[in-house]
Amino acid sequence: xxxxxxxxxxxxxxxxxxxxxxxxxxxxxxxxxxxxxxxxxxxxxxxxxxxxxxxxxxxxxxxxxxxxxxxxxxxxxxxxxxxxxxxxxxxxxxxxxxxxxxxxxxxxxxxxxxxxxxxxxxxxxxxxxxxxxxxxxxxxxxxxxxxxxxxxxxxxxxxxxxxxxxxxxxxxxxxxxxxxxxxxxxxxxxxxxxxxxxxxxxxxxxxxxxxxxxxxxxxxxxxxxxxxxxxxxxxxxxxxxxxxxxxxxxxxxxxxxxxxxxxxxxxxxxxxxxxxxxxxxxxxxxxxxxxxxxxxxxxxxx
Numbered sequence: 076x077x078x079x080x081x082x083x084x085x086x087x088x089x090x091x092x093x094x095x096x097x098x099x100x101x102x103x104x105x106x107x108x109x110x111x112x113x114x115x116x117x118x119x120x121x122x123x124x125x126x127x128x129x130x131x132x133x134x135x136x137x138x139x140x141x142x143x144x145x146x147x148x149x150x151x152x153x154x155x156x157x158x159x160x161x162x163x164x165x166x167x168x169x170x171x172x173x174x175x176x177x178x179x180x181x182x183x184x185x186x187x188x189x190x191x192x193x194x195x196x197x198x199x200x201x202x203x204x205x206x207x208x209x210x211x212x213x214x215x216x217x218x219x220x221x222x223x224x225x226x227x228x229x230x231x232x233x234x235x236x237x238x239x240x241x242x243x244x245x246x247x248x249x250x251x252x253x254x255x256x257x258x259x260x261x262x263x264x265x266x267x268x269x270x271x272x273x274x275x276x277x278x279x280x281x282x283x284x285x286x287x288x289x290x291x292x293x294x295x296x297x298x299x300x301x302x303x304x305x306x307x308x309x310x311x312x313x314x315x316x317x318x319x320x321x322x323x324x325x326x327x328x329x330x331x332x333x334x335x336x337x338x339x340x341x342x343x344x345x346x347x348x349x350x351x352x353x354x355x356x357x358x359x360x361x362x363x364x365x366x367x368x369x370x371x372x373x374x375x376x377x
């Protein structure tokens with residue numbers, strides 16, 4: 076039995092309609108218009124066709140749907156979406172084209188070798204990816220990771236300052252990922268910041284001596300997170316097949332910058348001793364089935 080769902084971070088899935096054997100109409104959520112990211116289970120060994128119909132020509136054009144202007148020589152080309160068996164390694168579909176008999180519709184198909192696949196408009200870059208990157212650079216002497224405050228949905232909106240003198244008079248300000256469907260901008264930002272702090276380019280070093288760079292790496296956080304479910308800090312039950320458990324936290328201090336906070340934590344039932352981190356996120360992979368209790372303490376460095 077084939078099953079569809081969008082119950083994970085960055086997902087976007089509307090109503091799914093079965094048109095025929097291994098042929099499905101994929102509905103788009105009205106708040107995302109053309110971004111789609113969903114999971115299919117039970118597809119091993121099956122060649123499945125997916126149709127996407129857009130509410131307007133403008134949204135269809137974002138998928139590369141073109142009109143040749145000649146009904147005797149139509150243009151069937153369109154954007155070739157991606158699929159992944161693990162959520163990390165992505166591949167194009169075997170076949171993708173416009174569905175010429177229905178306006179503003181694209182069709183793509185593939186014979187899958189795995190039982191579970193993720194399908195997406197383009198390779199995603201999630202809020203979790205961003206948090207991992209910020210955790211990696213937060214302790215660098217040229218970097219300050221701070222918060223501009225919570226988003227409408229309560230997610231932390233980070234700002235990254237790069238430079239040896241955070242109070243420099245000349246400031247270059249960058250805003251990234253204004254829309255949820257712009258993941259390549261975050262990949263480019265990672266490369267830019269890594270280049271700035273590598274210390275291997277004399278021209279970059281000279282530039283940083285005279286100015287400071289500030290980055291808002293992801294404005295559309297709520298749209299990027301999309302269908303991820305956040306539980307209140309209480310009892311949470313997850314399937315034993317869950318591969319990754321993530322805890323996110325944020326400590327506040329009147330005397331210490333957010334990137335200066337240190338956290339002590341432990342997962343009772345797994346960690347023998349307390350651990351220490353400067354990040355605001357910790358991950359546990361492949362936990363055995365059982366009962367656990369997560370403890371976290373914020374430590375003011377001053």
